[in-house]
Amino acid sequence: MTTILPILPELLLLALGILILTLDPFLKKDEARRPFLGWFTVASLLAALTVSLLLARPAGAALAFGGMIRFDWLGFLFKMFFLFAAAVTALLFMDADKLNRRAEAYFLLVAAALGMCLMASAADLVMLYLAIETTSIPLYILAGFLKTDDKSTESGFKYMLFGALTSAVLLYGFSLVYGFTGKTNLYELGLHFSNFNIVAIGVTFLILAGLAFKVSLFPFHFWAPDVYEGAPTPVAGFLSTASKAAGFAVLIRLFTAVFPVLNADWSLILAILATLTMTVGNLIALTQKSVKRMLAYSSIAHAGYAMIGVVAFSELGMASVVFYLIAYALTNLLAFGIVGIVGRAAGSDEFSAYNGLSRRSAGLGLAALVAFLSLAGMPPFVGFVSKFFVFAAAVQSGWVWLAIVGVLNSIVGLYYYLNVLKAVYLYRMENEDEDRHPVPVSRPAAIALVILVAGILLIGTLFGPWFGLATRAAAALF
């Protein structure tokens, strides 16, 4: 029996996108009512989240719509997360000049979220490719949304060029798969790749390269810093969290469904990739002068930590990846939220723009403390447990050296995250007149920050049930 339940979130997003565009002309004339667009998007996303949570929970794992979609907990959990991330990002959009009053921005955000939802549940190569493009194209436009800003234009253009290239590589990989097997459904393909041969190697390499771009794994990470730096800050936040999580959702689904037996041969390569990704990301992040660019490199490093869980290739490993992504996304959304607010107030993303932040706005200072310490992996914030589980999974599967590489890397990370906090708490503004330079935090941004801080603390301390959900999602893979 086919119902619409497996794609209920997507349908709701589609309806929302159309509504936003329909509302737009009615609000065009009235400047004072433009903020309504943002609130409407946020409220609708949350409503969609609630409705889906109540109605569209999968019972087990089943293919739907002729095998296009797999209705399982992995997809569901990620979908709920994308809706949440989109809602938070919409709140942050409302604080960003030139984005906040444009219906197109909210529409593109919703469209990207729609694509991500499909990515997380796609079970067919055709569907998967369409979903990836549905996600990417709105994001290209969003990255280049500030037409008059050279950096943003460059960001959007670069992202599109790199993205198009890797999409082509990915598509080529898919076409080879289809050519050799005559199948496009992931769960039927698995049988055909039970033998290790040259075809499998080539295909896996192509597909891995395509996905590595999406999640910014070394050596396909070059686009990330430029794109993040130039894109409007809330967009960069969304790119580095939700988009990355969607890429990982596809990655773990593909690797468990299609290439399970290859894992012994590929694990070492993936482990080396993870090591390089973490190390390169962290080392380059060390030298950055702009917090936004530093976060871009740190997000590369975080993709490396998440890869550790993939390398472990156990149920615990996959669960830890899912948990890690959600934890990291909460934290990074918060970090980018802060960067957005500070960038708006100071007109710069340099470290020096953060000088005296705790004196200018104590609340924002504390939020920065939470965000950066959580990124560094300190308890009681969620960054600690998420890293802990990833390392635990690695050790369980015998990857002790990888866990050691991971913990050593987290020390490098701690150093540059603390540098931000040093500016926030220790340094003063030039004339030591912080009192006269308060940092205004608008209401939507404040709501977003409070939600994220609360989430980081809540999941960081009461992690049991949340990890239970992640385990449930991972169980759908095996």
Added chain:
Amino acid sequence: MQFPFLSVIVFTPLAAALVILLYKAEWKKAVRWTALAAGLFALALSVWVYIAYDKGAAGYQFIEKYDWMPMFGISLHFGVDGMSVPLVLLTGIVMVTGVMISWGIEDRPREFFAFLFILASGVFGVFASLDLFMLFFFYEIAVFPMYLLIAIWGWIKTREYAAMKLTLYLFIGSVVSLVGALVMYWTAAQQTGALTFDMLALETVKFAPEFQKIWFLPVFLGFAILGGLFPFHNWSPDGHVAAPTAVSMFHAGVLMKLGAFAALRVGIMLLPEGAKFWAPLIMSLALVNIVYGAFIASVQTDFKYVIGFSSVSHMGLVAMGFATLNADGMTGAGVQMFSHGVMTALFFAAVGMVYDRAHTREIPKLGGMVKPLPLVAIGVIVGSLVSMGMPGFSGFIAEFPIFRGIWDTKLWWMAIVAAISIVITAAYVLRVVLKVFFGDMPAELEGHITPIKPLDKIALVLLMALMIGIGILPALMVPWVETGVKHILSLLGGA
């Protein structure tokens, strides 16, 4: 059901920190009084736990266990034994005296006390934890506020450097131990089939000797970094000196014990065979600590660096005591942790009081402080006597058994070498006392030395009373520690 003493002790500072953070920045008085009230409350409870601890029954007491994540066998498992109960008390004392001494902080006191109390919660949490995951959780909570406390309120010249160095050292240590702990966890799961971070269960797992030999070193040394063990002690004097007074007190008084304690709990108690194998190495490193620390301390001209390096030397005695793996040595080390904690808290408090008034810590530039600051002088003299192990003071009760313990090991000659440090210690502390408190006051300080505040006095008297009290009546502390040692020895195979 029994009143949940330990969890209330652990979470009181944290709750107070959250409450303080909700205050307005201008409510400085409210912040201080809330901090003091919470500190006194936690201290009262820890005194009660100390008194009510049943020495006859021994073992782990005041146990509370709440599921945290049953799937992985992670629980919030509180409990104290004879080894940790004095340390819980010590934390309470240092917390309250630290608040009293920081009363005058004017730069963002709200954040200062909040971070200090988050730190205190972390420390309480480690001492009271019987779960390995929980231990790491609280251990790291104790590390990061340190960075902010030193970097923001520390000594302007070195604070950035020292804070970063300290944080990175400690973080490296803890994550290296963490990997070791994870390996232990999965190995235990393979052997027993049960997933658990419960240290009481892990104690009973007999890890293979080879396994223990490999993993003991990373686990022990990872924690021992925080205990200031040579050659990983480098962060500590810099950190002590850069930190504001209350943080130095916390840092040297409690935090270094955190490292030693965790090294004992996780390293020696869970991997006893590894401990036996590596004990000579640990003793050798500790010996370097003791002698080298004392020598370096004796050539410092900065009052605070003297104390900083003396801490390195004294913490070496703790590590030495543990590494003897016999009853005398361990009991001495247990008492030494408490005694040194109180002593060094007093020293740093005194240094802070002198510095706040003289604005210098250079020993040659100080002098004649006994007249304006008589109580501080008495405090430092008492501390000095403790520090050189004079009978009648707590230092003797701690150090004498440690030396006896060394004597009983194969490396008995180390006792002789280590004993040199006592002479050097006596020389440098007396020199400092003489120069700073007696002699002539330099002309530029004349008239600038204002008397100390009543709260400072209370803090000093409290700390002194403890050192003399235990010195005269060892029965106030030794029996507690002995029950803890007995259990450790049983894990070591009844040696």
